[in-house]
Amino acid sequence: MTKGKKSIGRQRIEIKELDDRGKQQVTFSKRRTGLFKKASELCVLCGAEVAVFVFSQKKNMYSFGHPNVETILERYLDGKTVSDSSSLSQELVSVDEFNRQYDQLQKELEKEKMHLAEIEEMNKKMKNTNFGFWWDEPLDENMGLEEMEQYMKALQEVRRKVGARIEELRIMPRTSLMQPMNMPMGLGNDFVNVNSWESNACGGFVCWNNM
Structure with missing residues (x-):
């Protein structure tokens, strides 16, 4: 029976400064994000108020604070307690x-x-x-000059027809009074023509001649 390969188990990794500048930048970014995440979890789980400041090799400062960095820093500098x-x-x-x-x-x-x-x-x-x-609709922006001229002529024609119709309506009441009109006299087919009126008076009444 063959024996399996023995595992050396988890080994402690030696913590030492990285020589490669590129690796340093990548590691700094990862560890900084992890640090802020842990601080945030501490605030959520325990209700702690935390402020964390980190400076890179290029002297760039990164911070995290809950409820905010300014409040925690002022309390630290003034020596105020939680009750104050x-x-x-x-x-x-x-x-x-x-x-x-x-x-x-x-x-x-x-x-x-x-x-x-x-x-x-x-x-x-x-x-x-x-x-x-x-006419409230916007004009088509793709219309050419010829189409615009045709459109304008169509509008002018509509305006002319509307004006003519208005004149007809204005004249119609006056012409209708001047035209002969047949009026019924009682029942049956007896009609009176207005043009057959006589000017003589019969006892103060106008005499009608049945046609």
Whole structure:
């Protein structure tokens, strides 16, 4: 029976400075991200308030803080304890209120966007169903000079016809009074022609001659 290869198990990796500058930059970026992640988890799990500062070899500073770096740093420099930080609690309440108002405004904004979309959709339907006037429609930007001239002539022709029709309607009431008119006299087929009126008076009444 063959024996399997023995494992040497987990070995402790020696921590030492890397010689390669490229590897140093990559490692710094990875470890910095991991450090900030661990600090964030500590804040979430334990309710801790943490501030972390990291400087690279190029003297670039990177920081992480909860609730923010400035508050933690001021408390450290002033020597304030947690019980003395009533202003911090007020700031946290203000932040929570701000977040609540922001969420509310976001919801109202979404409602307004939906309302605007409904109005635009309604306007499209009105145009598709020929509501409104055709002259309110925008001109086609692709129309050439010849097409524009034809369009203008068509508008002028429409204007001429409308003007002629208006004149007809204005003249019609006057001409209708001047035309002969047959009026019924009782039942049957007896009619009176207005042109057959006589000018003589019979006891103060106009005499009618039946045709």
